Every structure is written in structure tokens, then in C-alpha cells.
Amino acid sequence: MKVRKAGPGIHGDGAGLYLRVKPSGARSWVLRVQFQGRRQDIGLGGYPTDLSLSDAREQAAHLRKLARQGKNARAERDRDKVIIPTFKEAADAAHDELSKGWSEKNAAAFKSSLAMHAHQVIGNKPVDEISTADVIAALAPLWTEKPAQAQKLRVRILQVLSFAKSRRWRTDPVPDARELRAGLARQPKSGNFRAMPYAELPSFVAGELSKEQAAGRLALLFTIFSAARSGEVRSAQWEHIDLEARMWNRPAELMKAGVAHSVTLNEPAIAILERAKSLSDCSGHVFPGSRQGSALSDMTLSKILRTAGRSETVHGFRSTFRDWAAEQMHSIPDPVAEAALAHAVPEKVVAAYKRTRFVDLRRDLLAAWGRFAAPELSGHGSNIFELNSAVGAGH
DSSP states (O other): OHHHHOOSEEEEEETTEEEEEOTTOOEEEEEEEEETTEEEEEEEEEETTTOOHHHHHHHHHHHHHHHHTTOOHHHHHHTTTSOOOBHHHHHHHHHHHHGGGSOHHHHHHHHHHHHHHTHHHHTTSBGGGOOHHHHHHHHHHHHTTSHHHHHHHHHHHHHHHHHHHHTTSOOSOOOOHHHHHHTSOOOOOOOOOOOOOGGGHHHHHHHHHTSOOOHHHHHHHHHHHHTOOHHHHHTOBGGGEETTTTEEEEOGGGSTTSOOEEEEOOHHHHHHHHHHGGGSSSSSBSSBOSSTTOBOOHHHHHHHHHHTTOOOOSTHHHHHHHHHHHHHOTTSOHHHHHHHTTOOOOHHHHHHTOHHHHHHHHHHHHHHHHHHHOGGGTTSOOOOOOOOHHHHTTO
């Protein structure tokens, strides 16, 4: 009777439950609790259409109990109203929203790394049920094998969980980075990517050239001959290649530094491109992935090295090139080698050599690199000779 006859205003029922009556006579229930030291007013529904007095008291008691446990009572109230997506669905939603402020390259890396390493472990699990143990399970396969990649994956998983929390898809805190490290093995000390000694490179290249010329192997060889990053090679499009000028013009969005860069193509690189023509109609990716329109994965190139019994990394071939240039090409200034690797070189240094000569020096350097790494593709025959007993006899 009191509920029905209450006038405009707020009327307490006790223990934080209130009846709010508007001047129009509309009545609704409100529960007042504390969450993280702040007052929280939670609407429960109207009277009598949604909740009777006894229903309101029952629901208020339930939510007060959750609040005493330190939980977010409002979020718990809304759980039945919110459709909780899976981690994969949340990752897609996060990508769609957050990528508006990212470069195309970063947006693609975010999506591909989660698809390759996280979705198979936690992709189908509701995002509000993802625990610290789940994140550790997703990171563990990469954590010591590929520390840098694992660190990026951790950041992206936590980005998705933070985004889900902002959308009220989860109430639990995002796992703390320290908790994650506590559940994972110690990562090896950071250092340079393991590189193949340049003296061993020609033999390795000759061996790979004798095998089936699949897209992954051709991409690896092109990566070596151009001294490029594997991601730049895997993203290379035929429209970036100028065979007549013997140049690979890479747009800014493909470059780590976000600055367009052109690579002079040596004879072995041209030979690889000629072989790659059979993989497509000379449109789209130069080295296409298995699915139409897709790029090769970074694991494809690494797998070729593992299959060949090598422990080095694909990125390490850039160090192999740099060591060779420093020790074998004394006539080429260091800034030229740095420019060939697309490292930043001050404009005044380029001007000191005159821009046209600087490009010519880069072309000479990469041409010599091609002759060293793959003489059989450079018109110089093989530089691998079989030693016989005559050598030891003083001949």
C-alpha cells in the first residue's frame, strides 16, 4: 500500500533499496551499493510492471551480496542483457575500432598474429572467461622460441581483453603482465637475430636452388639476395617491381620506418622474380600464400631453414649481408651498406656522395652480394670447389 501511494521523491525501504517516484507518478526501484570505494546507484526496474516489492527486495539482496564480495553489482545485473562474444569475436571488434588510428601494416599484424597464435587456444572461449592461465597457455609455445613475437602477442591479447572490459563484456581485471611472467619460463636474453656466417651462405643457397621452387623457398632466396626484411618480401606486390629499371619500389606502408624505399635488384633477385612469374598472373603478391589473395606467413620461411637443418633466423640474413659488406667490400662506404638495408642515413651523408652516385654504389654493392651468394645465377658459375688430394701434395 505504501508503494502504491508514495508521492514524488525517493523513499527508502532499507538496506540501500529505494523507490523513486517521478512527478508523473511513474515508479522504479533503485539499489545503492559501494563498488571500489564509490557509490553505485543501480536501477532494478519499474513498479509494478517489472518488479513487485518482494521481487525488488529479492534482487536487491542478491546484488548486495555480490557487492560485499567486491564484485561489480551493476555489471552482474547486466550480464543477462549483454551477449558475451568469444575472444575471436572480441578481437575482430577491437581490430575494427582500434585500427582506425593505426597504420595498415600494424592493423594487419594485430589481426594475423592473433589468428595464428591465440585463436587456436582461446579463440572460441567467451571473453569474460579468459583467465591468466588461458593467456599463459596461448603465449607458452612462442615465449622462449620467439621472445620478441611473444611479447607482441601478449600486448595484443591484453589489448583485446581491455577493449572487452570497456564494452562490459568482462568484469574481471585484465591479467597483469607480472602474473603472466610468473607463469612462463624465463626468456633468453635479448640480442641480435642469429645469423648464418657469410662463408656458409653460397653452399646453403646452392642447396636451396636445387630443391623444388615453391613460393616460400623463392621468397626466402629473394629475401637473401635483396637483403630485405622478410615481412617486406612477403608483402611485395608485382606493381612494386620494375624489371626494366631493375628496381623494387617499396611504398611507405610496407616499411618499418614508414618511409618509401627502393631496392636495386641484382641478377639472382631478377632470376628469382622470373621463376616467381609461374606462381601467378604477375598481379597481386609476388610470392602468394596458399589461399588466394593471401600473403605467405613468416613461419613459412622459417620452416625452410629448419628443414635445411639450420638454426639461424630469416632476419639474420641481413646481419650476414652486413658482415660480408664490412669485411669483403672495403671500397664501399658504410653508409651505402646501411642504406641498402633501408636503415636511416642522414641526408647530408647521401648528398656528400651525390645522390646519383649513392644509388650506383648501392647497386654495385648488391650486385657483388648476388655474385657472392649465388654465382650460378649471376653468370659466374659456381664458387664451390671440391678439394682433392693434389692440394695437400703441394700442387
